[in-house]
Amino acid sequence: MSIAPWRSPLKRALHRNRNQPxxxxxxxxxxxxxxxxxxxTVVFRGFLGQTxxxxxxxxxxxDKFEQIRQQPWGEICWYFTKTREQFRLSGKIILVDSNNSDQELQTARQLVWQEISDNARIQFAWAHPGEKRANPxxxxxxxxxxxxxxxNFCLLLFEPVKVDHLELRGEPQNRWIYMINELGNWEALEVNP
Amino acid sequence: MSIAPWRSPLKRALHRNRNQPxxxxxxxxxxxxxxxxxxxTVVFRGFLGQTxxxxxxxxxxxDKFEQIRQQPWGEICWYFTKTREQFRLSGKIILVDSNNSDQELQTARQLVWQEISDNARIQFAWAHPGEKRANPxxxxxxxxxxxxxxxNFCLLLFEPVKVDHLELRGEPQNRWIYMINELGNWEALEVNP
Incomplete structure (x- = not known):
């Protein structure tokens, strides 16, 4: 799989907004x-390998675990406050939980676990999220x-099939739509904001 | 209708984050x-009167106009970057377009139009959003x-029935859920993050 054309403006946005956690x-x-x-709100943990x-x-x-199991489709809205641009990514979500039998995905899940902080890891041992507040x-x-x-630790892989990039700066604003065509290749179209 | 109990933490968040547009x-x-x-991403234009x-x-x-006409349910995710807190508001959306026959809502639509800037108003006269980029x-x-x-100008009224407030600051994090009960009153519950 080759790197999609929307990766380049997204990389630029991440770089230009890098001083804002x-x-x-x-x-x-x-x-x-x-x-x-x-x-x-969720945290971006990077891309899976060269995909x-x-x-x-x-x-x-x-809740989202069960929701995604029933309906794997999702949409990400990613707004960069400094450069004032938005990426909307539509795609399918793959759940990689402890029962996933794909060895490659299971390794990916373990690697992410090893990369996150102790503070992030300990939350998976906390009381059940969303239930009545437990004792300290x-x-x-x-x-x-x-x-x-x-x-309890689950990796989600979000695979976009459409990306809508809007730059609010610009007079008028700029907007592009990237879509995968029937041949599995990405096509880009400049559209009205 | 009385002011819901989640309005007070939301007001505080808006105040504490007010230096960030x-x-x-x-x-x-x-x-x-x-x-x-x-x-x-959309812009908060305040609350409707005392509701x-x-x-x-x-x-x-x-696209969202037609989507909401078919399925009026929505969820807002509002993340405040400075105070690191999130409000998730679930509710129903009322479309107030030029054909809406409710005089009170039509007046509300006109008032919002009068409040927004020339720059915001002119966009409703621009070329069709999402279509192939038009000439300058x-x-x-x-x-x-x-x-x-x-x-083309349409007012959306979002009426929450559930609000989930998460404060990332705090050790552990703090989270409350507000819901309307059968009697139409708001109830609050402190839950696990």
Whole structure:
């Protein structure tokens, strides 16, 4: 798989906004079983190897795990506050939990676990997210192993098939749409903002 | 209708993040006719009078207009970068376009049109959003009337029924869920992050 053409403006945006830690956060929308949308902020964990798949992590106990299992389609909205530009990425999400039998994906899951901080790892041992607030002890478990991921730790791979890039700076604004065509190649089109 | 209890932490967040213009932007997720989610950045235009309905504006020619007509449910994800807190608001969206026969809502639509800048108003006279990029002339129409809204101008009213407030600062993080109960009153519950 070759690097998609939207990777270059995205790389530039990440570079230009690099002094803002929140430039690596974006909003991921998925759909509930009742057909209603949900939306939350997640952290960009880089791309998977030489692919165009974005890495995200989640807790298997979170609502989005079950939502994605039922409806794997999602849309990322990534707004860069310094350069005032937005990327909307539509695509399919692959769940890589502890039961995933694909060895390559399981290795990817372990590598991400090893890369994140102790602070990020310990949250997977905290009390069940979204349930009635537990006692403080439920938030001070012993530090999890730094090599072998906890069962609750899940890697999400987001594979875009369409990317909509909008630059608010510009008079008028600039906007491009990138889409995968029938041959599996990316095509770009400049459109009206 | 009384002011909902989540309005007070939201007001505080808006105040504490007021030096960042992007603190008034949030991501609105809706669902397409094919059941897949979409997600984009929009601008918060305040609350409607003494209600808990958030005001958003859009162009009738944008994809979300038709999406909301088919599936009025949405979720807002509002992340405040300075105080590191997130509000997720789930609710129903009311479309107030030029054909809406409710006089009170039509007046609200006109008032928002009058409040926005010339720069914001002129975009409703630009070439059709999302279509192949038009010539520069299509982006330099004459300035629209500042009193009577253009037909393309649509007010969205977002009426939350559930609000999920997460503070990333805090050890561990703090999280509250606000929901409307069967009697139409708001209830708050402190939950695990």
């Amino acid at each position: 929140h430039s690596r956060y974006f909003q991921l929308a998925t759909v509930q079983i009742n057909g209603r949308p949900t939306n939350r 165009n798949k974005l890495k995200i992590i989640t807790d298997r106990r979170s 002890e439920a938030f001070s478990p012993s530090l999890p192993d730094a090599i072998v991921p906890l069962d | 992007h603190s008034r932007y949030f991501q609105l997720a809706t669902v397409q006719i094919n059941g897949r989610p979409t997600n984009r 808990n309905k958030l005001k958003i504006i859009t162009d009738r020619r944008s 002339e299509a982006f330099s129409p004459s300035l629209p009337d500042a009193i009577v809204p253009l037909d």
